[in-house]
Amino acid sequence: MTTSLDVVLWVVIPYVCLVVFIGGHVWRYTYDKFGWTTRSSQLYESRLLRWGSPLFHFGILAVFAGHVIGLAIPKSWTDAVGISETAYHVVAVGTGLLAGLATLVGMTLLIYRRRTTGPVFSATTRMDKAMYLLLATVIMLGLWNTVGSSLLSLSGEYNYREGVSLWFRGIFTFQLHPELMAAAPLSFQAHGMAAMAIFALWPFTRLVHVFSAPLFYLWRPYVVYRAKSDRFGARAARPGWDRSEQTRR
Amino acid sequence: MRVMAQMSMVLNLDKCIGCHTCSVTCKQAWTNRSGTEYVWFNNVETRPGQGYPRTYEDQERWQGGWTLNKRGRLQLKAGSRLKNLATIFSSPKMPSIQDYYEPWTYDYEILTTAPLQQHTPVARPKSLISGKDMKITWSANWDDDLGGSEHLSADPVLAKVSDKVKLAYEQTFMFYLPRICEHCLNPACAASCPSGAIYKRAEDGIVLVDQDKCRGWRKCVTGCPYKKVYFNHKTGKAEKCTFCFPRVEVGLPTVCAETCVGRLRYIGLMLYDADAVLEAASVATDHELLESQRGVFLDPFDPSVIREAERAGIPRDWIDAAQRSPVWALINTYKVALPLHPEYRTMPMVWYIPPLSPVVDVVQETGEDAEAAGNLFAAIDTLRIPVEYLAELFTSGDTAPVTAVLKKLAAMRSYMRDINMGRDGDPSIPAAVGMTTHEMEAMFRLLAIAKYDERYVIPSAHAEQAHNLEELATECSLDYEGGPGMGGSGPFGEGSGTGTPLAVESFRTLKERQTSDTATDLNEPGARVNLLNWDGRGTPPGLFPGPGDPPDHSESDRGTPDRGTPDSGAHGTEPKP
Numbered sequence: 018m019t020t021s022l023d024v025v026l027w028v029v030i031p032y033v034c035l036v037v038f039i040g041g042h043v044w045r046y047t048y049d050k051f052g053w054t055t056r057s058s059q060l061y062e063s064r065l066l067r068w069g070s071p072l073f074h075f076g077i078l079a080v081f082a083g084h085v086i087g088l089a090i091p092k093s094w095t096d097a098v099g100i101s102e103t104a105y106h107v108v109a110v111g112t113g114l115l116a117g118l119a120t121l122v123g124m125t126l127l128i129y130r131r132r133t134t135g136p137v138f139s140a141t142t143r144m145d146k147a148m149y150l151l152l153a154t155v156i157m158l159g160l161w162n163t164v165g166s167s168l169l170s171l172s173g174e175y176n177y178r179e180g181v182s183l184w185f186r187g188i189f190t191f192q193l194h195p196e197l198m199a200a201a202p203l204s205f206q207a208h209g210m211a212a213m214a215i216f217a218l219w220p221f222t223r224l225v226h227v228f229s230a231p232l233f234y235l236w237r238p239y240v241v242y243r244a245k246s247d248r249f250g251a252r253a254a255r256p257g258w259d260r261s262e263q264t265r266r
Numbered sequence: 267m268r269v270m271a272q273m274s275m276v277l278n279l280d281k282c283i284g285c286h287t288c289s290v291t292c293k294q295a296w297t298n299r300s301g302t303e304y305v306w307f308n309n310v311e312t313r314p315g316q317g318y319p320r321t322y323e324d325q326e327r328w329q330g331g332w333t334l335n336k337r338g339r340l341q342l343k344a345g346s347r348l349k350n351l352a353t354i355f356s357s358p359k360m361p362s363i364q365d366y367y368e369p370w371t372y373d374y375e376i377l378t379t380a381p382l383q384q385h386t387p388v389a390r391p392k393s394l395i396s397g398k399d400m401k402i403t404w405s406a407n408w409d410d411d412l413g414g415s416e417h418l419s420a421d422p423v424l425a426k427v428s429d430k431v432k433l434a435y436e437q438t439f440m441f442y443l444p445r446i447c448e449h450c451l452n453p454a455c456a457a458s459c460p461s462g463a464i465y466k467r468a469e470d471g472i473v474l475v476d477q478d479k480c481r482g483w484r485k486c487v488t489g490c491p492y493k494k495v496y497f498n499h500k501t502g503k504a505e506k507c508t509f510c511f512p513r514v515e516v517g518l519p520t521v522c523a524e525t526c527v528g529r530l531r532y533i534g535l536m537l538y539d540a541d542a543v544l545e546a547a548s549v550a551t552d553h554e555l556l557e558s559q560r561g562v563f564l565d566p567f568d569p570s571v572i573r574e575a576e577r578a579g580i581p582r583d584w585i586d587a588a589q590r591s592p593v594w595a596l597i598n599t600y601k602v603a604l605p606l607h608p609e610y611r612t613m614p615m616v617w618y619i620p621p622l623s624p625v626v627d628v629v630q631e632t633g634e635d636a637e638a639a640g641n642l643f644a645a646i647d648t649l650r651i652p653v654e655y656l657a658e659l660f661t662s663g664d665t666a667p668v669t670a671v672l673k674k675l676a677a678m679r680s681y682m683r684d685i686n687m688g689r690d691g692d693p694s695i696p697a698a699v700g701m702t703t704h705e706m707e708a709m710f711r712l713l714a715i716a717k718y719d720e721r722y723v724i725p726s727a728h729a730e731q732a733h734n735l736e737e738l739a740t741e742c743s744l745d746y747e748g749g750p751g752m753g754g755s756g757p758f759g760e761g762s763g764t765g766t767p768l769a770v771e772s773f774r775t776l777k778e779r780q781t782s783d784t785a786t787d788l789n790e791p792g793a794r795v796n797l798l799n800w801d802g803r804g805t806p807p808g809l810f811p812g813p814g815d816p817p818d819h820s821e822s823d824r825g826t827p828d829r830g831t832p833d834s835g836a837h838g839t840e841p842k843p
C-alpha cells in the first residue's frame with residue numbers, strides 16, 4: 018500500500034528536484050556564464066590540493082560510473098549476458114568500496130584544507146558550505162550502503178537492483194514505483210533523499226563545472242582564432258534593446 | 267599564404283629608467299580590483315633579477331611554453347593534451363600566490379581612530395589574501411635596482427651564464443626589462459586552455475580571454491612561459507593583458523606606451539603568414555628560432571603580399587599602416603629588435619632593443635671615451651657578462667645577433683656624436699656595421715626623436731565596424747566589476763551576475779579630447795574650460811570666467827547652430843533656421 022507521504026517523498030520530490038536541476042542549469046547558463054567556473058583555490062594552496070582533489074575527483078567519477086551501471090542497466094540485461102549475481106556483486110562492491118573510499122579520503126582532505134587554510138576558508142561561500150554538507154552526507158550514506166548493507170548484510174538481504182534501481186528508472190519512464198522506495202532500508206532512503214537534495218542545489222553551486230568537462234580539448238586545434246561578429250556588441254542585446262528590423266543588416 | 271595582421275610592440279631598453287609608470291597606469295586602468303591585487307599586466311623587472319613571478323624563466327621548473335617531442339613535433343612543454351586533461355584536478359606546475367607575492371594594504375583606519383597615546387599609531391600591513399596581519403617579504407619588484415642582491419643567485423638566466431663566467435662584484439651591471447603579454451603568434455596559453463576560452467583575434471592578433479567561456483581550469487597559467495596569464499582569485503577566471511584593445515581600436519596606443527616616461531615603446535602592425543607559424547616554431551635548434559620567426563613576417567611593400575593581404579580582407583589603410591610601422595622598421599629594416607626568449611617557441615610579438623648601457627658603463631668606468639666606436643666595439647667583443655646575459659634573454663644564448671645589434675647601437679652613438687658636435691659624420695662607422703649614413707640617421711631619428719604618431723602607427727578600426735568593436739569592450743576583464751546588481755558577493759561568489767558595457771566614456775570622445783589643441787571651444791562665447799581636459803599648462807582662455815561673460819546658465823545660447831559647437835552632438839546638427 019502506498020501512502021500519500023510515499024507519493025510526496027518518492028514521486029513529487031524527485032520530479033521537483035529534476036525540474037529544479039534542469040531549469041536551474043538553463044537559467045544559470047543563460048544569466049550567469051561569468052559565474053560558471055570551478056572557482057579554483059589552487060593559487061592559495063597546492064600541497065593538500067595535490068592529493069585531495071585528484072583522489073576526490075577520480076573517486077567520484079568512478080562512483081558516478083558505478084551508479085550508471087547499477088541504476089540504469091536492468092538486472093535482466095546483465096543476466097542475459099551471463100554475469101552471475103555473485104560475480105556482479107563482488108565487482109560492484111569491490112570497485113564501489115575502492116572508489117567510495119578514495120572519494121571520502123579526498124573529500125576529507127579538501128574539507129580539512131578549506132577549513133584550515135586561511136585564504137581558502139575566507140574564499141568559501143555559504144553555497145560551498147551547503148554543498149559540502151550535502152555531498153558529505155550523500156557520500157557517507159552511500160558508503161554505508163555498500164559496507165553495512167551489501168557487505169555485512171546488516172539490514173537483511175536487500176538487492177537494490179530490484180528495488181531502488183527500478184524506482185529510479187521509473188522516474189524517467191513514468192512507471193512510478195514509490196512503494197519500492199518505501200520498502201527500501203532506511204539508509205537507502207536517506208541516501209536517495211540526500212542525493213535528490215544535492216541535485217536540486219547543484220545548479221546554484223560551483224558543481225556546474227561538471228557540465229563543462231572539456232573533453233573537446235582533445236580534438237580542437239591548439240590555437241583558437243576568433244573574428245568579430247556582425248552583431249552589435251559582443252553579446253546578444255539585453256532584453257528591450259534589440260534593434261528594430263529595418264536597421265538590422 | 268594566409269596573411270594576417272598583428273598588433274605588436276618594440277621596447278628600446280636603453281631608454282627605460284625603471285620608473286614603473288607603465289606598471290602603475292596599467293594597474294589603475296585594468297587590475298585595480300579585488301581578485302587582481304597581485305596582478306601586474308605590465309611589470310618592470312630589474313635584470314639580473316628573479317623576475318615576477320619569481321624564477322618564472324626556469325621552464326624546467328614551471329614547464330611553460332612549447333618543446334619538441336621525440337618525433338620532433340611541437341608540443342606543450344607541460345605535456346600532451348591527454349596529460350593536460352588528466353592533471354586538471356590539481357595543476358602540477360601552477361605558481362602559488364607566494365611565488366608572485368602576497369598583496370597587502372595598510373590598516374589606515376587606525377591612524378584616525380587610535381586614542382590619544384604616547385606613541386604615534388602605526389598602520390600595520392594587512393594581507394589582501396587572508397585579511398590577517400602580515401610581514402612583507404616580497405613583492406612584484408622587491409629586487410628593484412638590484413636591491414636585495416642576495417637574491418641574485420636565484421635568477422634563472424644568470425644561472426645559465428654564471429657557470430661559465432663568474433659574476434665579479436665590480437662587473438655588476440643592471441638594466442630594466444618592462445614586460446607585458448607577448449600576444450604570441452603561437453600562444454601556449456591558448457593551446458593549454460581546455461575550454462578554448464583564450465583566443466587570438468583574427469583582425470589584429472590580440473590574445474584575449476573570453477570571460478564567459480573561461481571555466482577556471484587554470485591551465486593557461488602553466489602554459490604561458492612568460493607567466494602573463496593571471497588567475498583572478500575572486501572571480502575564478504583567468505585574466506591577461508588586453509593590449510588595451512578598446513584604445514587600440516580607435517587608434518590610441520596602449521596605456522603603458524602612452525604614459526611611458528622614456529617614450530621607448532613603439533606600436534605598429536606586422537603582417538605575417540599564419541600558415542608558416544607552426545613550421546617556424548618547430549625548427550630543430552633554439553638558435554634558428556630568431557631567423558625562423560623573422561621569416562614568418564611578410565614585407566608589406568611586396569606587391570604579392572599586398573595582393574594576398576587584400577584578398578584576406580585586410581583593409582587598405584591597414585596595409586599602409588603596416589608599411590609605416592615602426593615595429594617593422596626596427597625588426598626588419600634595421601634589425602635592432604630581438605624577441606624575448608624565442609626558445610619558448612611561442613613566437614612572441616613584443617620585441618626588445620637590447621640595452622647598450624651596461625657596455626657603456628663599463629667603458630666609462632675604465633676612463634676611456636665611451637662614445638668612441640672603436641672602444642665600444644672592443645668592449646662588446648670582450649665583455650662577456652652583459653652580452654651573454656642579453657643573449658640568454660633575447661636569442662636563446664646565441665651571442666652573434668646580440669653583438670650585431672649592440673654594435674649598431676654603438677656605431678649610432680659615436681656617429682651621431684660627431685654630427686651633434688657640428689662635425690661631419692664619419693661614414694666608416696656606419697659602414698663597419700653594414701649601414702649607410704642615410705640609414706644610420708634614419709634609425710637615429712626613429713630611436714631618438716620620433717614623435718607620437720611615428721612611434722604609434724595604429725590604424726583605427728573602420729567606421730562601419732567601429733560600433734561592433736567599441737562594444738567588443740564588453741569582453742574585457744573589467745566587464746563585470748561594479749555593474750548593477752553587483753553589490754559585492756552574490757550567492758554564486760564574488761563577481762557573478764550579468765555584466766555592463768565597458769564604455770563609460772566613449773573612446774572616440776576620449777581621443778577627441780586628447781588630440782585637440784585647446785581645452786575649450788574658443789568660438790563659443792562664455793565657454794569654460796572643462797577642468798578634466800585641462801593639462802595644467804598655462805591658463806587657457808576661459809579658465810576663469812571674465813567679468814563680461816554671460817553667466818553659466820545661458821544654456822539656450824550654447825549650441826545654437828550659428829555659434830557652432832561641433833562636439834555637442836544633437837545641437838550642432840540642427841538645421842539652420
Ligand code: HEM
Nearest residue numbers: 055056057058059070074077078127131227230354355483
Ligand atoms: C567531470 C570532470 C570534472 C572536472 C574536469 C573537474 C575539475 C575541477 C577543478 C579543476 C576544480 C578546482 C580545483 C582547485 O584548483 O581548487 C574542481 C573543484 C571541485 N570539484 Fe570538480 N571536476 C569534475 C567533476 C566533479 C564532480 C563530478 C564533482 C562532484 C560531484 C566535483 C566536485 C568538485 C568540488 C566539490 C570541488 C571543490 C574542491 C575544493 O576546492 O574544495 N567535480 N573540479
Ligand code: SF4
Nearest residue numbers: 447448450454455490
Ligand atoms: S605571452 Fe601572452 S600570448 Fe604569449 S603565451 Fe603568454 S599570455 Fe599567451
Ligand code: SF4
Nearest residue numbers: 282285286288526528
Ligand atoms: S614607463 Fe617607460 S621608462 Fe618608466 S619603467 Fe615603464 S617602460 Fe621604463
